[in-house]
Amino acid sequence: MNKENIRFYIKVRTALNIQPTIIHNELFTVSGDEAPSFRTIAKWSKFFREGREGIEDEERPGRPITETTFENIEQVHSIINDDPYITIEELQAQTDLSHGTIQRIISDRLNLRKIAARYIPKQLTDSQRAKRVQICKENLAKFESGAWRLCDVVTGDESWFYHT
Numbered sequence: 001m002n003k004e005n006i007r008f009y010i011k012v013r014t015a016l017n018i019q020p021t022i023i024h025n026e027l028f029t030v031s032g033d034e035a036p037s038f039r040t041i042a043k044w045s046k047f048f049r050e051g052r053e054g055i056e057d058e059e060r061p062g063r064p065i066t067e068t069t070f071e072n073i074e075q076v077h078s079i080i081n082d083d084p085y086i087t088i089e090e091l092q093a094q095t096d097l098s099h100g101t102i103q104r105i106i107s108d109r110l111n112l113r114k115i116a117a118r119y120i121p122k123q124l125t126d127s128q129r130a131k132r133v134q135i136c137k138e139n140l141a142k143f144e145s146g147a148w149r150l151c152d153v154v155t156g157d158e159s160w161f162y163h164t
Contacts, residue, residue, distance in 0.1 A: 007055035015050040
């Protein structure tokens with residue numbers, strides 16, 4: 001049952017002077033854990049006793065959380081692919097999405113994190129892992145053959161090697 005159906009049921013049962021505890025027990029019997037809480041049922045029952053007619057939500061101020069739509073996710077992903085050094089503030093200006101929405105899209109939906117001012121995937125793909133293993137084996141072979149010395153290797157962090 002959706003919210004409007006549940007509210008309509010609460011409205012009808014309230015009009016029949018049924019107490020909120022009984023309405024809650026009935027809804028819990030039918031819907032189980034998906035039934036609204038007793039406090040919610042009591043609140044709506046009170047609204048209807050006081051004369052409220054509508055069962056729809058009233059307009060609320062502020063931005064809806066439903067901004068993490070497929071289109072917005074694709075838009076943010078496309079912008080980051082074009083410029084991985086982009087900041088959240090610049091994304092806000094380009095997409096007109098809130099800071100929190102952009103942050104949720106980047107970390108939860110796209111599984112990206114920012115390292116050294118650039119967004120990179122949290123998890124490496126199989127081809128990325130294979131490429132890193134290949135580069136490491138080449139570097140090890142150069143080191144073992146004497147073509148490289150340890151002082152020729154400059155590391156940026158524990159997972160990247162830069163060589164000259």
